[in-house]
Amino acid sequence: MTQPIVPFRPWRLAQLSSFRIGSAMVEILATSIWNRVMITNLGLPATFVGLLLAMRYFLAPFSVWAGHRSDTVPLWGYYRTSYIWLGRGLTMLSLPLLGFSLMRLEANHNDGVGWWLAVICFAIYAIGSVLTGSPYLALVRDSAPKARQGFSISITETVFIIFIAVAGIGFSRWMESYSMGVFWQMVLACIALGGFFWFFGIYGVEKSSIAPATRATMVVATAVRATFLQTLTKIWADKRTRLFFVFLALSTFAAWSQDTILEPFGAEVLHLPVGDTTRFTSYWQGATVITLVGGAWAWRKRPPASQANISRWGLLIMAAGMGLIAVESFLVYAGLIRLALLVFGAGFGVYTFGSLNLMGSMSSDEDAGAYLGLWTISILLFKGLGTFLGGAMRDLFLLVMGLEAAVAYGVAFGLAAVLLFASALLLRGLDVESFARENGHHPAEALPVPLPAVEI
Numbered sequence: 322m323t324q325p326i327v328p329f330r331p332w333r334l335a336q337l338s339s340f341r342i343g344s345a346m347v348e349i350l351a352t353s354i355w356n357r358v359m360i361t362n363l364g365l366p367a368t369f370v371g372l373l374l375a376m377r378y379f380l381a382p383f384s385v386w387a388g389h390r391s392d393t394v395p396l397w398g399y400y401r402t403s404y405i406w407l408g409r410g411l412t413m414l415s416l417p418l419l420g421f422s423l424m425r426l427e428a429n430h431n432d433g434v435g436w437w438l439a440v441i442c443f444a445i446y447a448i449g450s451v452l453t454g455s456p457y458l459a460l461v462r463d464s465a466p467k468a469r470q471g472f473s474i475s476i477t478e479t480v481f482i483i484f485i486a487v488a489g490i491g492f493s494r495w496m497e498s499y500s501m502g503v504f505w506q507m508v509l510a511c512i513a514l515g516g517f518f519w520f521f522g523i524y525g526v527e528k529s530s531i532a533p534a535t536r537a538t539m540v541v542a543t544a545v546r547a548t549f550l551q552t553l554t555k556i557w558a559d560k561r562t563r564l565f566f567v568f569l570a571l572s573t574f575a576a577w578s579q580d581t582i583l584e585p586f587g588a589e590v591l592h593l594p595v596g597d598t599t600r601f602t603s604y605w606q607g608a609t610v611i612t613l614v615g616g617a618w619a620w621r622k623r624p625p626a627s628q629a630n631i632s633r634w635g636l637l638i639m640a641a642g643m644g645l646i647a648v649e650s651f652l653v654y655a656g657l658i659r660l661a662l663l664v665f666g667a668g669f670g671v672y673t674f675g676s677l678n679l680m681g682s683m684s685s686d687e688d689a690g691a692y693l694g695l696w697t698i699s700i701l702l703f704k705g706l707g708t709f710l711g712g713a714m715r716d717l718f719l720l721v722m723g724l725e726a727a728v729a730y731g732v733a734f735g736l737a738a739v740l741l742f743a744s745a746l747l748l749r750g751l752d753v754e755s756f757a758r759e760n761g762h763h764p765a766e767a768l769p770v771p772l773p774a775v776e777i
């Protein structure tokens with residue numbers, strides 16, 4: 322039995338992309354609003370807040386298991402849909418816990434129940450993300466013909482980044498200054514609107530009578546499991562593979578080390594209101610979308626294996642933006658913060674476009690799944706580490722070493738800029754084109770690779 326040829330339907334892609342609207346809303350609520358309130362308004366340690374936010378990234382390796390389950394084991398009559406809705410059901414369950422934990426910690430910063438509610442909230446949120454991510458991307462892939470699979474995945478990821486910016490602007494205007502009542506309104510809005518788009522976004526896309534994985538695919542998957550360690554050993558034996566892994570890890574860590582501390586920096590050093598700091602994410606991710614889309618058009622004819630220079634320039638631009646933020650922190654000057662965020666975001670888009678092509682080129686046809694799984698896991702894990710250790714650095718410099726807030730944040734941002742610059746230097750030593758030639762890639766070919774984006 323073979324799977325029927327799937328026609329490309331723009332309406333279906335638009336429907337699948339709308340699923341990301343709810344995800345963007347929850348991302349802003351948790352990583353921007355809740356993060357800012359916990360650190361700045363309640364004065365709680367950024368280390369613990371960052372650790373909770375990073376929990377879903379530390380569980381990223383289990384997404385491979387979830388994806389395999391959705392390939393081979395139907396749940397309630399569906400291969401993809403049931404896993405996605407189960408994951409998003411857990412996400413909806415976590416949102417009220419987010420509100421209750423904040424209520425208790427607002428009343429008493431040392432409230433044990435409040436902290437446990439926060440831990441349980443983000444644990445459920447992390448499990449929901451794991452159950453949703455791989456099956457959702459697989460459903461997007463299944464819904465498109467082979468020639469459009471990579472395009473379809475990239476479109477859904479780009480829509481997510483766009484609505485991150487939209488949600489950031491909308492929430493910032495909704496809560497100009499912190500109010501527990503307004504926060505609860507946002508929680509309920511995420512449950513209602515997010516739940517609607519999570520249901521509508523995939524409803525009817527998969528039919529229970531059509532299995533996306535055939536018997537032959539299941540046999541191949543079993544064979545891969547039996548030789549996985551051998552395959553991983555072969556992949557890791559190549560020096561270029563190890564260097565590319567380190568490059569992805571270092572650049573991802575440096576890029577996301579600002580995630581936990583950027584908005585508290587705006588509040589504690591620049592003394593900006595919550596409405597202004599909530600828009601920080603919208604500024605830099607909006608610039609990311611523009612340069613990402615523009616780069617895809619401008620450099621669309623360049624061979625994928627020759628994109629190292631583009632990725633390197635993106636890192637250097639990111640380093641310049643992060644360095645400018647560090648300077649503003651040292652000088653306690655907010656006049657250029659929007660420009661700095663736009664520069665950082667523009668570099669992030671250029672870097673992302675280049676890295677997409679490099680990830681495809683640094684993968685063999687024979688073991689493409691293993692290579693791409695390794696790259697994806699490295700990105701998610703080190704994004705989590707960056708999110709966590711960025712907050713830890715802030716606490717180390719500010720609370721342990723007793724530095725002034727301007728100096729503490731400035732040093733943290735300055736270190737991130739240095740690591741971004743080091744990533745650009747590291748990429749100079751990687752010969753992607755030779756790897757691509759040895760593994761049978763045509764110079765103009767690229768594997769369909771999803772954006773190394775944020776939460777699904």
